[in-house]
Amino acid sequence: MTTSTSNSNLRHDAVILAGLAVVLTLAELALTSQFHRSILILSMIHAIAAIGLTLLLGYAGQVSLGQGAFMGIGAYAAAFALQKLALPAPVALVAAVLLPGLLGFLIARPILRLSGHNLALGTLALGAVFFVVAAQWRSVTGGLDPGIVDLPSLAIAGFSHERILYILAGISLLSAIAVAVSLVDGRFGRGLMVLRTSELVAACMGVDTVRAKSMVFAIAAALSGLSGALLALYLRSFNASAFGVGLSIELLMMVILGSLSTVWGAIFGAFAIIVLPNLLEGFDHAKHLIYGLVMVGIMMFAPRGLGETLFRLVTRKRSVA
């Protein structure tokens, strides 16, 4: 037995998590620009969904091109709870986690009978179906025009709406990371990683592969839902086009820009995808072209994730999970 290396990554993860919490708090206190704060809020919100996709794609090896739909379901669930049911925001957030999580769990069994490119096709189609329904089901979603408008401001007791959202998104992100890193640290995570290489091997070891995959799918959906609900609360107005196929692809971009082997990559990826369009003048025009080329490049030269590959180049470490 080596005593020098720990058998859990959790201690290590906890240190980084604490560091991140400190940085986020300091940033909130130091930030004066509304613009910079909004970039941080959006990055944190998207990172939550990207973490879910990392678990699904990176650990369990199941691709989903429909995560944007679960973000949308979370967003509409929150809006419905706030506007139609007049529930308080915390309850709306809980509903926005539970509903997509449950839907994800129910859809998982049939959809995860697919694998590889069929799963990609199936989830892409699922996302497209959601978009069509969201654009057409006007009584709930308001369609494409006007969509959902005028969600209540969350400002209370001298805290501005943005401040509250910053805090909510920060706490949500830190909890999502904590859940994700502890999830993959134990036997459940090891089972998933074996399953990624071979479901047969995992099953012969005693892993209930169908259940494990459904759980991860549901968790990824729940995290997407949380992310979508926060986005809805923050923006206060949105329509179906915010949750189309494009969003699902951006989430995928976040994961592969970061890493397929660690949850931390999602934060890097989300930050990059949110910051670039806001920082570079005229980026929006060439956005798709650049995303496309970057994705092609990553898949050719760093299929386990750009951030991870760069990190390994710098530290010259081989990844061992």
Add this chain to the structure above:
Amino acid sequence: MDTLLQILITGLVVGCIYGMAALGFTIVYNATKLINFANGEFLMLGGVLLACAAQAAKLPMSLALLLAVAGAALTGWLMQRCILDMAMARSSDPLTLVMLTIGVALALRGAAALAFGREITFVPEFGLLPLVLIGNVYIPSQGLWIIFVLALTSTVLWYMFSKTMFGKAMRAASQEPRAAALCGIEPKRAAAIAMTLAGALGGLAGAMLAPISAAFYENGIFLGLKGFAAAVAGGLGNPIGAIVGGLLIGVVESLSAGYVASGFKDAVGFILLILVLILRPQGLVGRAIVTRV
């Protein structure tokens, strides 16, 4: 009765387009076992190129059509030669290749938006052929063009693939690379030819569709998905199935637009795709495939 017939005809016309998209997808799949998520972008390119050549550059329609098809075919060839050949040599992981073609699709969409703008462009009908009226049911002139073009291209392709040495070698390329190489068709060459053909077919289909539903740089996603739906419904890899699947999806969509709600028509094809993938992955007509453990 007349309404039903009218709906069926509208569905068949659009179904021809889906069938052509599915055919290109199938040819590539048969040559390299690649699921090309950029296939829909060929249709988008066909439409956008046609709009640009005919509207902005004021070229005659026939020349514009030729340019659109050639442009999409060239795109297919370049994509295979410059990107996929290298990627396929590096990795055979299906997921990596899938994401690679998604990247290519994104890049094409972005390039089209940059080059031709983000407006929805309308293109005039090709004309020449008449509008046919049978009782109260009519077939639009562009619809006749589309049916005619599908019939022609599928006959030519059928002849090429099943009657010529070249076609047999192409079909052998993915199963028996050595035998195919003896006929002068190495796997790489077969892949390039297949992708060029898919580009041409997609470009043609997209250009034919443009007068009916306008050209737009974001059209590729939905058109591509419907092409997949058609190919999968017909049994992946089966060219005749692809066309039948295309017609089927066109008709089902049109029926649901006519009798249920027009806004939901796009969802119908996608739901069909999901159901077929899960319940009958061998296609609606095919026989069960045994996978080895």
Add this chain to the structure above:
Amino acid sequence: MSSTPLASIKGLSKRFGGIAAVSDVSFDLVAGEVTALIGPNGAGKTTLINLVTGVLACDGGTISLEGEDITARPTHQRGTAGIARTYQTPQIAHGMSVLTNVMAGAYRFGQHGLLSSVFRPWVVMKENDEMAARAAQCLTRAGVAEQWWQRLATDLPYGLQRRVEIARSLAQDPKLLLLDEPAAGLNPSETADLSRLLSEIAADGRAVLLVEHDMGMVMSISSHIVVVNFGRKLAEGTPKDIASNKDVIAAYLGADEAVA
């Protein structure tokens, strides 16, 4: 000398389209003994392992473990019940260290699932340490030196990957261990090590089913040999019986001619 069998296979059959890959095969597996399953390529040996582990559903027959009929149980329940296996081509998980790969094999001994992971991470950390200790024992026993443990498992040379796979199956602490051609691709000294290891594993009180072409190994370590050809059981008996069985010799000579 016969004790009650740990597992019994009765009238097992499997068809693939027109091919009868396994037909009406019966035999017993006894705890503490190595039973060898031999036969020419394509005889149905791997298929039989797939049937016993539940990877394939059988068309007929029953499989029982410790007197209980497990024919209808899904694969993962058989894994949890104590059936472990190795593969004809090693199946090592990508992107995981050697140690984590073997820790994954101890899955069935974990108490803590998803909820504990999230809400009581400290118990999971403790469990990880226990599983790592178990994995370390198994790796040592399978002859994988400690210098390899933190390496990516897929970076190891072929012979070591085979040992890692055996260590992983040992981490499952199996009652019944099914080995699919474990000596394939090994050199004579590695094969000798493997023979010794397998005898010890059986001596633990486990039932071992050995599918193997290396007749020297089969004859030296197995108590019982089952011969199959074209999916049917051709003969069964002690190594001595089998060595002198005319049908077996004919089948093997026939097979050799077919290969040549």
